[in-house]
Amino acid sequence: MNPRTRHSLELVLDNLVWFMLVFVLAVFSMFIPNFFQLGIFANIVEASSVLGVMSIGLALVIIAGHMDLSVESVAALSAMAVGIMFCSSGIGLGVQLHPDWLMVPVSLAIALAVGAIIGVINGLLIVRLKMSAFIITLASYIWVRGLVLVISGGRSAQDLAPAIRWFGIQRLAGLPLTAWIAVACFVIFSLILAKTPFGRHLVMIGGNETATFRAGIRVNRNLIVAFVLAGAIAGLAGWLLAIRTSGATANLGVGLLFNAFAAVVIGGVSLKGGVGTLPGVYAGVLLLSAINTAINLMGLPANFTQVIHGLLVLAAVLLDAFKQTIRQKLA
């Protein structure tokens, strides 16, 4: 095999999920009436913003060789905190700040802080007690959701302050600002993961934690930072969720965790750690969103979505194994 074919083959393998996305979009455009229009594509991007943001944090800790099951509950808690503060009906306290725009940075800071605090708790427990991230964050997944129920009393907050809602309404180039926030997050964190020493260290920790420790990398500190980031990013996802639903309910975001896992796996991140890129994860998120949109357009019952998502995750895992065999032949 000459170097050029080998190079292009590797390019295809590295970006397989993007090719899948283009392929799926092309097929849908050909066979589903009314699919091929800008509004639909914008809708795919828009509908994926909350899931996309949440997947970034999850992907970071999985690439570092760990796991964070708590992101969904953390997002719900952040959304509920913002909802209680800045909603005017239901259990909302209707806090008013002057000038109005001040509510945006304050609500965002609250959402991020709530997420970061849970992230610190997760990270410290996992690193200091050397306990499995799976168990610690499973516990967080449960108790944080419990906290949402406790502080809301099972009721909901509605009518989020218009100054905050503005982000979900105002459009730029056909997309609401919330979608742009998700896109910006992907760009920023992709750069951090691929181009900075911190990102490089996370990938290497996921590959061989002992080796990185021996090489003098401060593994524990890096891992705690990764969990704090995952928590804060989940907090941001919660903020976007509150804007999208103009409030918060006690069961907000239930099921998002599994979609996030699906997106991460479809995006080419290995659950063993050390493998995967954030652009791939974004393609995974868009792929799931495209399929949801297609199901809606075809008028299929929404119950099909879950079946298809499950099959897609299976396909992704099989594809990953297939990619490994091809790579071994290339090497």
Added chain:
Amino acid sequence: MSEPLLVLDNVAKNYGAIQALRGISFSIGRGEVVALLGDNGAGKSTLVKIIAGGLEPTSGRMLFEGKEFLARSPAEAKAAGIETVYQDLSLCTNVDVVANFFMGREITRKVLGVPVLDERAMEAVVGKALANAGTRIPSLRTKVEHLSGGQRQAIELNRFVHWGGKLVLLDEPFAALGVEQTRRGLDMIRQVARQGIGVVIITHIMQQAFQVADRIVVIRQGVVAGDVARNKTSPDAVINMITGETLAGAGPAG
């Protein structure tokens, strides 16, 4: 020789009631190669980990360059100038050769105040280092998982030669190497020592110890059972020290 590079003074390590090291004392000079020998479980690897910052001793003290020294983490040992090559390879197979070479010491440049990896500069350094050592690896951008065992070990050996520091600890570095590569590895050790770097090498192979070391230190049951210059001893005498049939420095029984 002037003051020694590293002095171990009665270093002991307990795991609960088990005494892994019962009080080790010896010293290493600049530019000196010390072979550390001993049976399985004698405490060699424990000792290396204590010097390299992976373990803390229960008691005793160390002097590095004449100053009290205790590394609480590998990062601290590295900062002091101590490099370690472990018997199980310390490479991240999921990243490429360049990333492994620079693990934890990446070259960066600032973009808008943020440190960004300078891949081109790092690749140039690695290319030069490997070429100098005569190691051939098809592409420095290949992930290490696609390389052979010998190539992997070559990367690790070149890494310590390149970073050098003041003291190098090698824990059975040639376990995965063929005859020719081992010979080259032993050459590398002599070359490193000539630069004035102290070297401690753990090995099971008597022949290697006699090929490369200036001094041979034998550890048995957590204490130093022998500390002799290579040219004043013989493989048979060393084996006796390892198995405990004679006392250190004692002549033939009689």
